[in-house]
Amino acid sequence: xxxxxxxxxxxxxxxxxxxxxxxxxxxxxxxxxxxxxxxxxxxxxxxxxxxxxxxxxxxxxxxxxxxxxxxxxxxxxxxxxxxxxxxxxxxxxxxxxxxxxxxxxxxxxxxxxxxxxxxxxxxxxxxxxxxxxxxxxxxxxxxxxxxxxxxxxxxxxxxxxxxxxxxxxxxxxxxxxxxxxxxxxxxxxxxxxxxxxxxxxxxxxxxxxxxxxxxxxxxxxxxxxxxxxxxxxxxxxxxxxxxxxxxxxxxxxxxxxxxxxxxxxxxxxxxxxxxxxxxxxxxxxxxxxxxxxxxxxxxxxxxxx
Amino acid sequence: xxxxxxxxxxxxxxxxxxxxxxxxxxxxxxxxxxxxxxxxxxxxxxxxxxxxxxxxxxxxxxxxxxxxxxxxxxxxxxxxxxxxxxxxxxxxxxxxxxxxxxxxxxxxxxxxxxxxxxxxxxxxxxxxxxxxxxxxxxxxxxxxxxxxxxxxxxxxxxxxxxxxxxxxxxxxxxxxxxxxxxxxxxxxxxxxxxxxxxxxxxxxxxxxxxxxxxxxxxxxxxxxxxxxxxxxxxxxxxxxxxxxxxxxxxxxxxxxxxxxxxxxxxxxxxxxxxxxxxxxxxxxxxxxxxxxxxxxxxxxx
Ligand SMILES: Nc1ncnc2c1ncn2[C@@H]1O[C@H](COP(=O)(O)OP(=O)(O)OP(=O)(O)O)[C@@H](O)[C@H]1O
Ligand SMILES: [Mg+2]
Numbered sequence: 258x259x260x261x262x263x264x265x266x267x268x269x270x271x272x273x274x275x276x277x278x279x280x281x282x283x284x285x286x287x288x289x290x291x292x293x294x295x296x297x298x299x300x301x302x303x304x305x306x307x308x309x310x311x312x313x314x315x316x317x318x319x320x321x322x323x324x325x326x327x328x329x330x331x332x333x334x335x336x337x338x339x340x341x342x343x344x345x346x347x348x349x350x351x352x353x354x355x356x357x358x359x360x361x362x363x364x365x366x367x368x369x370x371x372x373x374x375x376x377x378x379x380x381x382x383x384x385x386x387x388x389x390x391x392x393x394x395x396x397x398x399x400x401x402x403x404x405x406x407x408x409x410x411x412x413x414x415x416x417x418x419x420x421x422x423x424x425x426x427x428x429x430x431x432x433x434x435x436x437x438x439x440x441x442x443x444x445x446x447x448x449x450x451x452x453x454x455x456x457x458x459x460x461x462x463x464x465x466x467x468x469x470x471x472x473x474x475x476x477x478x479x480x481x482x483x484x485x486x487x488x489x490x491x492x493x494x495x496x497x498x499x500x501x502x503x504x505x506x507x508x509x510x511x512x513x514x515x516x517x518x519x520x521x522x523x524x525x526x527x528x529x530x531x532x533x534x535x536x537x538x539x540x541x542x543x544x545x546x547x548x549x550x551x552x553x554x555x556x557x558x559x560x561x562x
Numbered sequence: 563x564x565x566x567x568x569x570x571x572x573x574x575x576x577x578x579x580x581x582x583x584x585x586x587x588x589x590x591x592x593x594x595x596x597x598x599x600x601x602x603x604x605x606x607x608x609x610x611x612x613x614x615x616x617x618x619x620x621x622x623x624x625x626x627x628x629x630x631x632x633x634x635x636x637x638x639x640x641x642x643x644x645x646x647x648x649x650x651x652x653x654x655x656x657x658x659x660x661x662x663x664x665x666x667x668x669x670x671x672x673x674x675x676x677x678x679x680x681x682x683x684x685x686x687x688x689x690x691x692x693x694x695x696x697x698x699x700x701x702x703x704x705x706x707x708x709x710x711x712x713x714x715x716x717x718x719x720x721x722x723x724x725x726x727x728x729x730x731x732x733x734x735x736x737x738x739x740x741x742x743x744x745x746x747x748x749x750x751x752x753x754x755x756x757x758x759x760x761x762x763x764x765x766x767x768x769x770x771x772x773x774x775x776x777x778x779x780x781x782x783x784x785x786x787x788x789x790x791x792x793x794x795x796x797x798x799x800x801x802x803x804x805x806x807x808x809x810x811x812x813x814x815x816x817x818x819x820x821x822x823x824x825x826x827x828x829x830x831x832x833x834x835x836x837x838x839x840x841x842x843x844x845x846x847x848x849x850x851x852x853x854x855x856x857x858x859x860x861x862x863x
Pocket of ligand 2: 327328329364446
């Protein structure tokens with residue numbers, strides 16, 4: 258059901274072939290690099306002076322309270338909201354030039370699930386970028402979509418209308434839609450919101466497989482308990498970047514308190530900063546991980562305000 | 563044979579109604595799905611301003627210049643609406659409600675001051691009269707063809723080309739604007755193009771059927787089609803079919819009852835909506851009731 262070794266090899270092949278020559282000219286040292294980013298809605302800054310460095314080949318969590326600007330950060334990186342200031346590159350290039358190498362899963366609540374379309378059709382939408390303007394998806398695209406549905410265990414639902422799915426199933430469909438993009442960098446906005454434990458494990462396993470294949474996976478995550486077992490890189494966000502780096506260095510009580518402020522009460526008597534209970538599908542670094550870690554510089558703990 | 567068709571007044575009226583219906587339902591489907599069907603109402607009011615301004619500048623009461631003028635006024639409406647909504651002080655639907663009465667009233671004011679003795683008047687603009695489409699004809703290849711039939715045929719064809727050519731792009735932009743933008747499909751631009759076509763369709767439809775029937779055709783057939791299918795292309799097809807059937811049935815009922823043809827066509831779209839609501843295979847009340855009973859029975863067993 259999950260990614261077979263052969264399909265994993267094929268994915269790597271695709272990625273290498275798809276990499277434009279230009280990416281090699283500019284140093285592609287960081288999968289995502291954000292400098293001095295400020296975003297405001299109606300003059301109120303929701304992201305302030307963000308500097309972000311995510312090395313390639315990591316599975317990175319973006320964590321912060323509601324309204325911290327997590328979704329906005331991803332939207333700004335993908336050019337969906339206009340920043341007041343800032344400079345953003347993915348693998349050394351502006352987003353417009355690497356569009357084809359980026360996969361995106363919006364927050365599930367942002368689309369209309371009553372829309373007259375089927376599961377299979379939604380997954381095919383992930384390929385629209387590759388198909389280009391005016392052309393229609395053909396057999397090759399339909400097969401790819403079916404393959405991705407199989408990967409997330411949703412092949413039996415292909416012809417269903419999308420409102421006739423549970424929240425977790427909808428999330429799997431969105432994941433399949435990102436998988437068909439065969440990207441190098443994935444941005445997922447709360448892919449595990451409202452899913453049961455089984456689905457969550459399935460999603461984490463798929464994302465882990467992507468990471469192991471050398472992709473960069475950047476996930477907005479809201480469950481502090483699982484951060485350490487699922488991810489190897491962590492960005493703590495609350496309007497500013499509070500801290501970022503390898504998860505084991507960043508996941509400290511002080512950093513969490515700085516991120517969540519008063520809301521952290523429930524953490525105070527918690528066991529959140531004890532070593533993770535089980536490694537889970539966890540942070541075994543992908544190939545070349547250590548070498549790339551250097552590039553991101555030492556973990557940066559922002560000045561506490 | 564063709565001559566007989568163009569000479570037949572009922573055929574002309576029904577065909578014009580059907581073409582307005584098709585043109586309006588095609589754009590209407592996307593407006594309804596996007597939750598912006600109210601915009602068609604706003605546009606059909608504010609383009610009165612466009613019609614008057616274009617007439618004052620060029621003297622044209624209809625034709626391509628008027629279509630372009632209408633498209634621009636429609637876009638102005640939406641642009642002002644979004645500008646107002648972007649300030650964050652009013653909600654989007656409230657912004658619509660603020661913008662179009664202003665544009666409409668400026669239009670009516672200009673109309674009253676400068677165009678009192680011209681053919682354009684508020685009554686025709688708002689209500690139109692499809693019963694008179696055969697009065698205004700042009701000759702084309704030896705046939706006397708009603709002007710409205712030609713302009714509506716052109717709009718229906720244009721809209722059909724638009725939604726066929728950009729089917730995939732419109733679908734993605736309507737369903738998931740964020741992904742559409744991320745993939746470079748410019749959903750904002752697509753939406754403006756859709757509204758420009760809606761405005762042009764509105765102005766072409768005004769002469770023939772008036773604003774009320776136009777708005778009914780934009781909103782009601784797609785809403786009925788939405789209840790009977792969960793495929794987008796079928797929704798477009800069913801919406802167009804319902805519009806065509808409403809045109810036929812509306813004409814028949816109007817003749818039978820001796821009432822306004824346009825009004826009866828609008829009523830018929832409503833009737834189809836009720837039918838879809840009751841008998842729709844999936845979302846219809848009856849189907850849902852049956853399903854519930856079957857489920858209850860299954861549980862009892
Ligand atoms: N379109 C918008 N217009 C105005 N304000 C917005 C808009 N989108 C987001 N905001 C505001 O920006 C801030 C950050 O929003 P964002 O959605 O990025 O938060 P988030 O961290 O993703 O929160 P959540 O955990 O609830 O998803 C919030 O205060 C929100 O109210
Ligand atoms: Mg969010």
